[in-house]
Amino acid sequence: DIQMTQSPSTLSASVGDRVTITCRASQWITDSLAWYQQKPGKAPTLLIYKASSLEGGVPSRFSGSGSGTEFTLTISSLQPDDFATYYCQQYKTYPVTFGGGTKVDIK
Amino acid sequence: QVQLQESGPGLVKPSETLSLTCTVSGASIRSGTLYWIWIRQPPGKGLEWIGNIFYSGSTNYNPSLESRVTISMDPSKNQFSLKLTSVTAADTAIYYCARRNAAFVFDYWGQGNLVTVSS
Numbered sequence: 001d002i003q004m005t006q007s008p009s010t011l012s013a014s015v016g017d018r019v020t021i022t023c024r025a026s027q028w029i030t031d032s033l034a035w036y037q038q039k040p041g042k043a044p045t046l047l048i049y050k051a052s053s054l055e056g057g058v059p060s061r062f063s064g065s066g067s068g069t070e071f072t073l074t075i076s077s078l079q080p081d082d083f084a085t086y087y088c089q090q091y092k093t094y095p096v097t098f099g100g101g102t103k104v105d106i107k
Numbered sequence: 108q109v110q111l112q113e114s115g116p117g118l119v120k121p122s123e124t125l126s127l128t129c130t131v132s133g134a135s136i137r138s139g140t141l142y143w144i145w146i147r148q149p150p151g152k153g154l155e156w157i158g159n160i161f162y163s164g165s166t167n168y169n170p171s172l173e174s175r176v177t178i179s180m181d182p183s184k185n186q187f188s189l190k191l192t193s194v195t196a197a198d199t200a201i202y203y204c205a206r207r208n209a210a211f212v213f214d215y216w217g218q219g220n221l222v223t224v225s226s
Binding site: 087095 | 211
């Protein structure tokens, strides 16, 4: 299985901060990476696919980059609605695997 | 608007079989470009892909669960289902159904169904 490692596991930030989350794959996955946001008690929602493509309806302050084994999710200016847990996911090969999550909370 | 809704018991006894159904509206599970997914999340933990089914009936399962999992579909009801046998407390989780789109990512999710394994 491809292991996905996210860092940090927890991130404390303030409204307006620029936030970066890193995801590393244990094998080469080209750009077969997605990012999801999950709020407490809710299902995850898709933010980014193909490493850098923004899902429709997702604010442009979210962006993704990277290829191969290293990827980043950036929130350019953190908004109150962005405090949540973020997961990366590889879909290059079965089984599909997720990172352990990064919780973004209020500083 | 695509919607998915899980249904099934919230409590299952150890060693028994967990059964859940996902009802899809706004999209046909017969679509040749879509896969239908089950994912679970133990309380307070991360996400685990269980498996998927294609309109043809072909399936893929997580090797960690493959010996206990069956995913099936009922196109006449636009539903797909999950069966997990011989459950233990480690199978306690929120179970989500989801859709995998043509870009291979999960763009629509159900609200989740908490299943607790306990006697």
